[in-house]
Structure formats: structure tokens, C-alpha cells
Amino acid sequence: MVSLTPWIDAPRLSSPPQQTADDRRAVTDVLGRLHAATPHAVGVAGTDDLRLPERDLLDRALATDLPPGVGPYGARARDALAEQADAVRRALAVWDEHAVRAHAERDSWVITHGEPHWRNVLSGADGLHVVDWDTALLAPAARDLWHVAGAEGAGADVVLADYAALTGRRVSTDDLRAQALRWDLTEVALYAAWFGRPHADDADGEIAWGGFTESLSSVGARGSAG
Template sequence: MEERPDGFEDAALIAALADGWGLTVRAVTYRPVGFGSYHWSVRDDGGTDWFVTVDDLDRQDGPRDDTFAALDRALGTALALRQDAGLEFVVAPVPTRSGAAVARLDPRYAVSVFPTVQGEAGRFGPHRPTDRAEVLDLLVALHRATPLAGARPARADPSLPDRAGLHDALTALDRPWTGGPYADPTRRLLAGRADHVRRLLGDFDRQVAHVRAGASGWVVTHGEPHPGNLIRHPAGLRLVDWETVRLAPPERDLWLLTHGADDADDLLRRYASATGRPVDPTALAHYRLRWELADIAGYVVELRGPHGTGADTAASWRYLNGYLDAAP
């Protein structure tokens, strides 16, 4: 996130790190990276650097306690994958002094601590051709590690987040939206693409029924293994941001590897050969479409509601245009 969280002071973070991890902080610097969580670089009094993430528990629907429990379960899964399954590419959280994967900073915010990984960070978009084979091997290893994750990972919900908000927006296109400076421009943009979005929702509903029918044999998936969540470490790729880890069809990960790749068919054949599991093209299409619709729904709900003119809001408007301007 480019903007710091509202009303959040570094002193609160420093106190949480001392209490939860026993860290005495020498320097703390906000890092305007990523989307969805807030990040800091921290150096302790011993000269060790840490990467610290703060999650706003109000960013998700539902009670804060439920959101925190889901985050704790996901990061606990990452910890198990690193410690119990021995997956070195998993950049797992550093446990608190009590062994927890994440701590409550205050009623609204949660904090987690990660080792600083040296290397070249990727950018969101298609995987580089030179990386695809290694990413495939990484996903094969992750999916095979499912038995070692035990009961920790939650099952992914294949339904669409913010579906109700998108539905409400589609039924309110005939009157002005007043949530903020981008609200009515969002209404006009969506109005011009409403039929397209409704068609996508129909396709999604048919696909999600298919995915639900095959809910046995799901595996541990990262959920967002795109280049922006990969770091090129001297010893190989490292995968970060495990908040989205869930039990799901393997296609939840595979579509991000193969989308736009000229060797997609070969990669999928290699996955099937390595795992003994053929790839389901309908599930692959479902997770690609789910990503697009979840972004559209999330941005519409955000920009229809109360908002200002900050950099993160401007980014949401830009990304929404990217999806809807490309619509036929």
C-alpha cells in the first residue's frame, strides 16, 4: 500500500514488536509496496533486518476476530510448510515468543514478522519464460506437501467475494453515486460495461458449480503465486505473502503460471506427469475468471463507497479501468 494506515503510529508497532517478539527496534521505515497489507523495514539493536507486515482487520467483511483467526490459520500453515514439510522456498513468519504466527497489535490491526530475503523482487504480470519451469517445480512440491500441513489450512471458498456489493451496484446504475470523487465516474464506467460484467457472472456461476462438484482431493495452494510474490534468491526462488493459502484445486495456482504463456500446454502436461493428476480446463478457466471478477467487484464496492483522493484509491480506479476498458 502506498499510503500508511489511518491513525497508525510507528510507536505502536515498536511496542508490539518488543512485546511479541522481544525485538528492540533501532530503526523503522515504512515501505510503500504491495496491495492489501502495510509493510515496514525494521532493524533491531543487534543489526538484524526484518520485514514487518500489518494487516487491517477491517478490510475484510465480517467480524475482526474472524478475520484475525483466518489470518492466523493461513500464516500458521505457512509456518508448518516451512518447519514440518521442509519447503525452503516458503518465506514463513517468525513466531512470536509464545509460538504464534501473528499477533494482535490492537483491536483493528494484526502484525507479523518475516525474515528479510535478499534477492531480486518480481513484479505482477506474466512469469518470465526463464522462471516458469522453476515455478512449476515449486508448485508441484507445495501441492505434494498437503499431508504435512495437517488440519491447518482452511478450505477455499470458490464463490465470489463482494458479489452482493457488485449486484447492488449493477442495480443502481440509473442514479448518481456520491461516495467520493471516483464514485460517479465508476458508475458511468460500469454502466457502459454492465452487460459484459453480467455475462461474466453467468459464466462464473456455471464454472463454480463444476468446481464445487469436484471438491475431493484438494491440495494446499498459495493462491497468488504471481511474479510479484516471488523473490529471486541466490539459492532459488522464494515465495512470499501466504495470507491467501487455502486447500483448493491445484488450478487455483496453475492458472497464474500458465496465463499468457506460450508453453502453457507443456507446463500443464509436466504438472500432470509429476503429480499423476490431470489438469481440469474448466477449473483453470474458473480461477482466471474469479480473479478478474473479484478485482472488478472489489474496486466497484470501494469506489462506490466513501473514499478520498489518495494514491491507493487512484490505483483502484486505474486498475478498474484496465479491466473494463478492455471489455468487448
């Protein structure tokens, strides 16, 4: 049995390196059932606007030489973004093009969880439970599926085939790659904004710096997605 519930005290699914094909198939089944409930969510759930948070600040940072933020990571963050500026610009253009196409296909959108990755999937004695629903929105199905399938590869092909068999709805690997790119760009924009404001040299700053540099590298790797 699977359950869609705000919270339950149960073990999380194994982390990605240990995730099995059965894990992915089970979560895909949960998502198929969730997406099938879309008629009940229309008029209740919000709708994805496909916008990147802090986009204006990110665009300004890419267009001009902004002064460093007030804090120990400010100058480093500015310089790291400058080094990857071309890759980030290309990635933003890819996402913008995809967003235009996705908006034109709004009639096919479904109710999505938004973050059904392994940290939000619990395994209990009675089956799987998906938790933490604050990101739920009507959106393209790929918004959920890329968390399970990854952006591409044989594993992604299997998940997409299973999802199509369950729902009759086909999602492309291009859609997965675009949603993965969006995730990375969102992280870059949010961290860049964070480092542009007063911040401390503490554990939170260290974690944020790691997330920022990792996301910048990932954007560079995904820059050719479309």
C-alpha cells in the same frame, strides 16, 4: 533448491514481459511440491469457499441504478460498470457454473498459495522462495497454476504438461480461464465497493481507478470463458 517460506530478502523474479520458460518451469516445480504436501495441510489450512467478495453489492449495482458513491470517482465508477454490465453478468454466470463444478470435485483440491505470481517469487543464491502466505487455502490446483501459466495459449499448455508430469494431476485450460476470470471479477467487485464509499482524489484513488477500468476490460475479454 526451492523453498516455501513466509519471507526472505532477495530479488523478485523478473516481471511477466521478461519471464522465461525456465522461470515458469521452476515455479511450476515449486507448486508441484507444495500441492504434494496437501495431506499435512488438511485440518490446518482453511478451505476456499469460491465466493466473490462484495458479491451482494455487485449484484445490486448490476440490477438497479445505484446512486454514485461519495467521492470523485463515484459517478465515473457507476457509469463504467453500467457500460460493461452485460459482460460482467455473463462473466458472473460463467464463474457460478464453474464454482458448482469445482465444489463437486473437492476431493481433488490441494493446498494452494493463492497468489504465486512474479511479485511473490524471490530468487536467492540458494534457489527460489515463494513468499506472502496469507492467501493459502485448500482449493483447486488451477487457483495457483493460472498465475504461472496464464489463462491459455502455448505457454499454458507447456506449464500444464509440466505440472501433470510432476504430479500426475491434470488441470484443464478451462480451469485456468475460470480462475483468471474469478480474479478479474474479484477486482471489479472490490474496486466498485471502494468507489461506492467515501474516498479522496489522491494517488490511491488514481491507482484504484486504473485497476478498476483494467479489470472491467479484462472481464469483457474473458466473458466467454467456461
